Amino acid sequence: MSDVADIELPNGKPTQAESEVVLSVRDVTVAFGENVVLENLSLDVRRGEILGFVGASGAGKSVLLRTVLGLTKKRSGTIMLFGVDLDKASEAERLRVDMRIGVLFQHGALFSALTVLENIQVPMREYLDLPQQLMDELALLKIELVGLPLDAARKFPSELSGGMIKRAALARALALDPEIVFLDEPTSGLDPIGAAEFDELVVKMRDTMGLTVYMVTHDLDSLFSACDRVAVLGKKRILVQGSIEDMLASEEPWVKSYFRGKRARQLDLAARG
Numbered sequence: 259m260s261d262v263a264d265i266e267l268p269n270g271k272p273t274q275a276e277s278e279v280v281l282s283v284r285d286v287t288v289a290f291g292e293n294v295v296l297e298n299l300s301l302d303v304r305r306g307e308i309l310g311f312v313g314a315s316g317a318g319k320s321v322l323l324r325t326v327l328g329l330t331k332k333r334s335g336t337i338m339l340f341g342v343d344l345d346k347a348s349e350a351e352r353l354r355v356d357m358r359i360g361v362l363f364q365h366g367a368l369f370s371a372l373t374v375l376e377n378i379q380v381p382m383r384e385y386l387d388l389p390q391q392l393m394d395e396l397a398l399l400k401i402e403l404v405g406l407p408l409d410a411a412r413k414f415p416s417e418l419s420g421g422m423i424k425r426a427a428l429a430r431a432l433a434l435d436p437e438i439v440f441l442d443e444p445t446s447g448l449d450p451i452g453a454a455e456f457d458e459l460v461v462k463m464r465d466t467m468g469l470t471v472y473m474v475t476h477d478l479d480s481l482f483s484a485c486d487r488v489a490v491l492g493k494k495r496i497l498v499q500g501s502i503e504d505m506l507a508s509e510e511p512w513v514k515s516y517f518r519g520k521r522a523r524q525l526d527l528a529a530r531g
């Protein structure tokens with residue numbers, strides 16, 4: 259499966275081995291008291307790819323995401339973002355890294371007392387010193403970018419549908435024009451049409467802006483239609499990583515039952531036309 263890294267692609271795209279590693283996780287161990295959740299886990303995310311991150315419930319997907327974002331402490335190992343070792347980074351370096359990443363937490367996590375426009379401006383206020391009018395213009399551009407109607411700007415989260423909340427949360431994650439976005443189950447709670455539209459939007463962002471996407475998901479549709487590569491978390495580490503074809507060929511029991519279940523077979527057939 260890791261052989262994929264050395265294959266020369268016929269379409270002139272850089273091979274995976276050549277493309278830049280944006281996020282590097284090396285031998286990371288995270289534990290809560292006696293409960294070791296991740297043990298010597300290693301994973302790379304390369305520029306411009308959409309990585310789907312899956313694993314059984316409780317396997318530690320959120321713990322890894324929170325560790326990468328510096329919200330949960332690791333016991334050992336190294337995490338590098340854009341080549342910066344986060345343990346050794348100065349405050350100024352850490353700030354520069356933070357400005358290059360965007361996060362969409364599960365359930366959207368918008369501030370309910372703020373309008374969509376104000377929500378999108380939260381990271382701008384935190385990291386930039388811009389005049390209000392410019393922030394308004396920038397936030398409206400983000401609203402347009404994620405396919406929301408402009409009148410959504412003045413609405414509060416409670417006035418939006420689930421799909422609109424996800425888009426607004428994505429607009430906020432994109433507020434600082436990040437190079438990588440971390441999406442935690444972005445299509446959960448959406449109907450299949452809304453979920454497919456969201457996946458299309460993410461692919462469009464990658465194609466037009468060169469965005470790198472790290473997507474925690476349980477959504478097989480997303481894995482089949484949007485993700486370039488899949489990493490499977492299990493037994494406290496990355497069990498398998500590779501393309502959907504690699505997942506379909508894997509004999510690892512959890513991967514086999516997940517990717518070769520009835521629903522997955524239907525999606526595979528549909529993808530093959």
Ligand SMILES: Nc1ncnc2c1ncn2[C@@H]1O[C@H](COP(=O)(O)OP(=O)(O)OP(=O)(O)O)[C@@H](O)[C@H]1O
Pocket residue numbers: 290293295313314315316317318319320321322
């Ligand atoms: N702050 C914490 N303190 C103690 N244990 C924790 C903490 N956060 C997570 N855990 C434990 O870490 C393990 C992994 O949890 P995590 O939420 O990362 O799973 P997950 O793979 O994201 O699951 P799901 O798919 O259901 O969201 C669980 O056993 C959980 O109880």
